[in-house]
Amino acid sequence: MKMSNLFMPTLREVPAEAEIASHQLMLRAGLIRKLASGIYSYLPLGLRSLKKVEQIVREEMDNAGAQELLMSALLPSEAYQASGRWEVFGPSMFKLKDRNDRDFCLGPTHEELFTQAVIDGVRSYKEYPMTLYQIQHKYRDEGRPRFGVIRSREFVMKDAYSFDLDEKGLDESYKKMYSAYCRIFERLGLDFTIVDADSGAMGGSGSQEFMVKSPVGEDGIAYCDACGYAANYEKAECIPQEMPSVEGEFEMEKIHTPNAHTIEELVKFLNAEAYNFAKTIIYKADDKYIAAMVRGDREINEVKLKNLVGCTDDLELAEPFMVRQLTNAEVGFAGPVGLDIPVYADKEVAMMKNFIIGANETDMHYKNVNINKDFTPVTVADIRTIGEGDVCPKCGKPIKSAQGIEVGHIFKLGTKYSDALGLKYLDEDGKSKTVIMGCYGIGVTRCLAAAIEQNNDKDGIIWPVSIAPYQAMVIPVNSKIDEQVQAAEDIYNRLKAQGIEVLLDDRNERAGVKFKDADLIGVPVRIVVGKKCGEGIVEYKERRSSEAVEKTVDEAVNDVIKFINENK
RNA sequence: CGGGAUGUAGCGCAGUUUGGUAGCGCAUCUGGUUUGGGACCAGAGGGCCGCAGGUUCAAAUCCUGUCAUCCCGACCA
Numbered sequence: 001m002k003m004s005n006l007f008m009p010t011l012r013e014v015p016a017e018a019e020i021a022s023h024q025l026m027l028r029a030g031l032i033r034k035l036a037s038g039i040y041s042y043l044p045l046g047l048r049s050l051k052k053v054e055q056i057v058r059e060e061m062d063n064a065g066a067q068e069l070l071m072s073a074l075l076p077s078e079a080y081q082a083s084g085r086w087e088v089f090g091p092s093m094f095k096l097k098d099r100n101d102r103d104f105c106l107g108p109t110h111e112e113l114f115t116q117a118v119i120d121g122v123r124s125y126k127e128y129p130m131t132l133y134q135i136q137h138k139y140r141d142e143g144r145p146r147f148g149v150i151r152s153r154e155f156v157m158k159d160a161y162s163f164d165l166d167e168k169g170l171d172e173s174y175k176k177m178y179s180a181y182c183r184i185f186e187r188l189g190l191d192f193t194i195v196d197a198d199s200g201a202m203g204g205s206g207s208q209e210f211m212v213k214s215p216v217g218e219d220g221i222a223y224c225d226a227c228g229y230a231a232n233y234e235k236a237e238c239i240p241q242e243m244p245s246v247e248g249e250f251e252m253e254k255i256h257t258p259n260a261h262t263i264e265e266l267v268k269f270l271n272a273e274a275y276n277f278a279k280t281i282i283y284k285a286d287d288k289y290i291a292a293m294v295r296g297d298r299e300i301n302e303v304k305l306k307n308l309v310g311c312t313d314d315l316e317l318a319e320p321f322m323v324r325q326l327t328n329a330e331v332g333f334a335g336p337v338g339l340d341i342p343v344y345a346d347k348e349v350a351m352m353k354n355f356i357i358g359a360n361e362t363d364m365h366y367k368n369v370n371i372n373k374d375f376t377p378v379t380v381a382d383i384r385t386i387g388e389g390d391v392c393p394k395c396g397k398p399i400k401s402a403q404g405i406e407v408g409h410i411f412k413l414g415t416k417y418s419d420a421l422g423l424k425y426l427d428e429d430g431k432s433k434t435v436i437m438g439c440y441g442i443g444v445t446r447c448l449a450a451a452i453e454q455n456n457d458k459d460g461i462i463w464p465v466s467i468a469p470y471q472a473m474v475i476p477v478n479s480k481i482d483e484q485v486q487a488a489e490d491i492y493n494r495l496k497a498q499g500i501e502v503l504l505d506d507r508n509e510r511a512g513v514k515f516k517d518a519d520l521i522g523v524p525v526r527i528v529v530g531k532k533c534g535e536g537i538v539e540y541k542e543r544r545s546s547e548a549v550e551k552t553v554d555e556a557v558n559d560v561i562k563f564i565n566e567n568k
Numbered sequence: 569c570g571g572g573a574u575g576u577a578g579c580g581c582a583g584u585u586u587g588g589u590a591g592c593g594c595a596u597c598u599g600g601u602u603u604g605g606g607a608c609c610a611g612a613g614g615g616c617c618g619c620a621g622g623u624u625c626a627a628a629u630c631c632u633g634u635c636a637u638c639c640c641g642a643c644c645a
Contacts, residue, residue: 012594012606013580017638037637088645091569108645143569143643151644218644316642459605477604512605519605530604539604 001470003505007044010517020216022452023148025461029521031448031469038145038153045521046448048469050156053447054135056187056466057158064180066131066160071113073137077103079112083420094139094153106139111439114161115417118435122163125425128435129169131177133160135444147216149445150405156444163418163435165425167205170412170436174206177440181210181408188447189464191454193404195221196231198303206412210442211404212450221404224392233401234303236386237393240347243275250354250368252337258363261332263296266365270356273297277356278349278369280334282318282326282341285311289318289326291339293357293377294346294384301385308344308381333358336375337366345377346384405450406443413437461522462543465567472560473503473523477511477530488529491538491557498561519543525563527556 011028018024026032031046042050058068077095080086086093086103094106107113114132122128138157145153162173178194185192190212197207209232211221220233231237260266263274277296282289283305290309292300306315320331326341327334335358336343349355354368371377392399417423418435427433448467455462465471472495476488485506492504503523505514511530518526528539528548540556541548542563551559 009578011579015579016574016581019639034637085645090645092644140644144639144641146638480603510603510605510607512603512607515605517606528604 001503003503004507006503008517008521009043010520018148020147020150020453021456022150022216022449025452025456025520026148026449029461032149038142038151040149040152040154045469049448049463049467050445052467052469053188053444054156054158057135057184057442057444060180060184060187061133061158061160063183064131064176066133066177066180068133068135069117070134071107071110071117071136073107073139075105075107075113077105079116079421080105083112083417085112092141092143094141107136108138108140109157109441110134110136110159111161111413111417111437112421114159115421115423115437118163119421119423122425125165125427128425129162129164129173131160131162131173133158133440148449150216150449151218152445155446158442158444160440162438162440163423164437165427165433165435167436170414170438174410174412174438177410177438178208181410181440181442184442185210185212185407185447187466188451189455189466190407190447190451192407193221193223193230193402195223195404196235197409198232198235198307205414208410209404209406210408210410212407212454213402213404214450214453215403216453217403217405219404219406221402222386222390222399223402224395224397224399226397227392227395229392229394229399233385234301236399238347238382238384238386239391239393239396240351241390243348243351243353246353249370249373252366252369252374254359254361255356255365255367256363257365260363260365261330266356267296272356278345278352280336280339280343280358282323282334283315284318284322285309285315286313289322289341291334291336291341291343292346292383293336293343293349295348295352296356298346298348298384299387300346301383304381304385305344305383308379308383327358327360329358329360329362329364333360333362333364335360335366335369336377337369339375342379343375343377344383345371345380347380347382348384349377350380405446405453407447407450408440408442410440411438413439456522459516460520463522463524465524465564468501468522468524470503470523471501471525471564471568473505473518473526475505475511475514475518475526475528477514477528479506479508484529484533487533487538487553488527491527491529491553494557495560498557500561500564524567525560527560 008030010030014024015027018027030043032040032042034040077086093108096104135158139154142153145151164170164173193211195209195211197209222233222236223230260269263277267274274297275295278293279296280291280293281300282291292305294300302315323331338360350371356365356367357369359366390399415434418437423435424432452461474488474492476484478484495502525542536552537550538553538556539548540551540559
């Protein structure tokens with residue numbers, strides 16, 4: 001491609017709306033343009049990279065035995081009504097009506113549709129197992145779109161669904177997807193981590209997320225360098241920390257703590273440590289109220305609590321007026337003693353002695369409180385979030401934490417959708433059984449952003465060869481000097497003839513402009529044709545390396561071909 | 569959905585406090601000089617100052633409403 005013909009509107013300045021590197025660079029390099037919040041157009045360079053990601057995903061899915069199909073993005077409401085998700089999705093589903101006032105939506109995900117397709121199309125158990133996938137635009141009306149295409153309202157997703165006769169079959173399908181995903185993310189040049197994820201409300205039996213570690217990631221990861229354990233922060237199991245042993249249990253005593261609503265204020269007021277307290281938080285779980293207790297220096301993990309309580313709909317903090325009603329005190333003085341709702345205590349709370357809690361009376365706390373003596377929780381379980389100072393639940397070494405961008409998720413669904421929609425089969429004994437499903441997603445557009453997030457410097461993008469919009473670039477330094485222009489065009493034609501996707505910067509620009517654009521759009525390798533071209537000498541430079549090397553034309557051309565073939 | 573901020577030329581911004589002809593840099597166009605890391609000189613084009621009301625002789629500026637965008641948090645099936 002000659003750059004004089006390329007639609008590549010690069011920006012010199014950073015658009016004010018973009019905060020993170022990938023978003024800024026995608027806009028500056030002319031990959032995308034915003035149409036509305038969370039909605040983007042892909043310009044030629046962006047689309048080329050996007051298609052390369054799709055192609056890698058497609059090849060590996062096909063290799064794993066999955067079959068591609070394509071469903072509409074515009075969907076009738078019926079299927080979602082059968083599974084109940086027409087309501088469950090709520091405001092995050094884009095809903096619309098046709099001219100006859102019938103309900104439609106823009107598909108946010110396609111479990112129901114794939115299930116229905118299999119119900120409609122599969123006649124015999126002998127056709128299973130089967131894995132189907134599509135690469136399709138998805139629509140979710142996110143409460144808060146952000147970070148460019150990392151959390152957008154329209155995005156490209158590969159979604160796959162496996163259909164098996166039994167659990168053992170599901171395990172195999174799942175494993176195949178797992179290894180396909182590993183190959184995909186390796187080929188995309190992503191440094192990724194696989195973490196255990198929560199399957200909670202979806203009711204599945206297992207779930208893992210593929211995370212690209214990045215400070216701008218929206219998900220927390222707990223991981224252990226020593227044994228390789230890694231889990232989503234929400235999921236990571238917490239090992240109760242031993243407390244200094246204390247002799248005996250004292251008598252509970254009420255103390256005056258004026259205006260000390262928070263642990264921080266209490267620590268200061270009573271000159272104690274945060275771990276001497278247990279905090280009690282009132283939650284509304286569906287339509288019931290419950291109390292949850294963790295040590296003062298810990299955080300409640302709402303996902304764990306939700307799973308423990310068996311809350312199907314929503315778990316949220318109780319409204320302040322209900323807290324006042326239930327505790328007879330201002331918010332900040334809740335405690336388990338005399339509280340008339342179920343109390344769920346964290347394992348660590350059960351190990352504490354003579355600790356301090358709210359007294360259910362404004363400006364009052366109890367000290368020297370002991371579990372099972374002064375109050376009794378309905379359940380003691382792991383309901384806190386892992387944090388600094390915690391240990392790995394597998395090997396006991398200190399746990400580390402990082403932020404990650406979720407680029408893939410694999411999930412053993414079980415029978416949630418096959419039950420809801422009636423996907424059954426008659427086995428060889430003529431017995432009716434339910435098909436067991438798995439679902440597997442990859443955020444294709446998000447992968448692009450993640451790759452840029454991990455591969456950039458102050459000058460621009462540093463594309464991995466596998467997904468670079470173009471693999472190589474030839475730059476004549478001075479477009480007024482025919483000798484350079486000719487030589488550059490020859491090199492360009494030779495590379496093209498070898499199947500290299502190459503750009504020729506034939507624009508009548510100064511050298512600096514061409515170099516800046518080349519770095520910005522991140523082409524992995526370039527040949528610069530300059531002063532020494534009369535002697536047959538040109539410069540070879542890889543984007544990732546800081547120095548250019550002088551070579552003969554033949555060497556440079558061969559090295560580019562070699563570099564591309566070794567890295568693609 | 570709660571909190572915060574911002575809407576002025578394609579992009580980045582000033583001007584708003586104290587009302588009085590719409591500004592700067594980059595980009596664009598023309599002419600010339602340049603040509604190895606975003607050139608220089610001279611000239612030119614481009615704005616319902618987010619939108620709608622109101623106050624005023626006069627509104628980018630003051631008041632009310634509204635929409636949009638971004639950030640923090642909640643949510644993310």
